[in-house]
Amino acid sequence: MNHDNQIYVHPAPVRIWHWINAFGFIILIFTGFQIRYADILNLLPLQNAITVHNYVGFAVIFNYFLWLIYYIGSGKIRIYIPDLRTFVSKAIKQMKYYGYGYFKGDPNPHAMTPENKFNAPQQKAYLAIMLILLPAQMISGVFLWKIKGYQDYINILGGIKVIDTIHVLLFFIFTSFIFVHCYLATLGHTPTAHFKAMFTGFEDHHEEHDEEEILENPQLN
């Protein structure tokens, strides 16, 4: 495979982590809905939903630590840390692009490189997700898994209903995030470019096709 006009932005460990995480999230979301709405949904028996949710939850936690070790060990964690001097202006510029410039056909103000993979708002969102929201979801999930075992911690934090509220709110935030995340992934130079890159590791820049061209000639995609 010729990668002359491509840049390698997603190393194998990141891609493996990403897809394990993605499938884990989808299963957690489905079983999570089943657990919370057992009176409305009947996707699978509640007992099975809980068992699957617990096992997949631990798999995602384990996966998170692989991510953390890899990113800290390789020093790549830097790509998640915004440059505070330029962050605000870059974030505004990027939001303007998504909200206006993109529709006009303006070029993306963010040029992706392995060292600067995320645009400014993406960087900030992922930083919050990976270092605050996901750990909070994992901890609250573990507490809910063994309420009696972690009773002292749960009581300190205000009770089981508080822990559940955190877990459920984050669950809705993550579910909403998945919608937006999947949609934003279609805003590459072709609608499937970012999806392909997450499998191959390479972002393809050698041919620019408008999405309407692709709609008319799917073989270009």
Add this chain to the structure above:
Amino acid sequence: MKKMTKLLFTLGLATLFTYTINPASSFAIENSECLECHSDESLTKESTDNILKSDITVNLYVDEEKFNHSVHNINGITCVDCHSDIEELNYDDDLPHKEYLESVCCANCHEEEGEAFKNSVHMEILQKGITMTCYACHGYHYVMPMEAALLAERENNYCLKCHNPYQYHEWLPAQESHFAFVECIVCHAPEVSQQIHLNFVDLVTNKLYQSDEIIDILGINYNEFMPMIDANEDGKINQQEFDSLILMLRQKNVYARFHAELVAVLQPDAHQVKRGMAEKTCEKCHMADSPYFDAVFLLLTHEDGTVDHHEVERDVLESYNMSHFYLMTGTRVKLLDKIGFLLLAGGAFVVMAHFTVRILTIPVRRKRKEDKE
């Protein structure tokens, strides 16, 4: 006058009838007479163990204090009501009654319980040669009133004497939580009615408040509790009234949380524990409209052991004042569902709106590209 003569005659006949039918009552033996001997801690008798056939010493001491607090004594049941084969005490003998008394049959009084027990797994084991007596679980002289008892008392004194719950519940998620908040017979005698019992716990010390402490703190009598809390006088404590109770306690520097337990109503059906009939369908409880949470009570126990059941509306279980009680699906906070819906709808809206504009503006981008070329 004629009427009076007739009344006296009727009373006389009734008295004569009673004494003839029930001679024991004519010479009622007081508990104090029994306790003259049985309050002696060293009182024993020699007997033979049924299984090992070895000689054993049986203690015949009865702790009067403990007996006085027992449910039988509270209800005026005397020693000879159960030991009914003691008709009289002959103080001329060393042993004033016969040496071997008949076994007490609890079902003579507790008929319905006896009938329910006949259909239980505990009766079934008779086929294996194991006789399960009432007192194996309940004890005999010191049967305590259990109506308002905490789950730990209910289980430690009964099921957990013989059963190790961790041995049989591998399938059950969150075992410890279930064992801590749900009484065994709620699942194992599914026909029995259930209630949620709420108890006051000090948020700081984690100590359970006794009813008299709460009454003292509020500076009222037991019979003033509901009139003070139940503002709309519907006989139930609703969300607003519950919040007021919390506020009243806070004003007294008491930061209370509520410990909730799902317990069985003490009725004969509770004895009908059947093999293989335990409720294993999670959805029976973990449903928003599960009947298991229809009856919620705040219990206040009087000094004499009687219990006031103050009904609490089910919605209170969903409130953040009950932040230490949560049952998946069953008592979920409905407000979170609304927030969740907004979050999901917001995400979907952003995507749909952007996608729509993206489609509509294709000609703009195409034109720009053509101009560029």
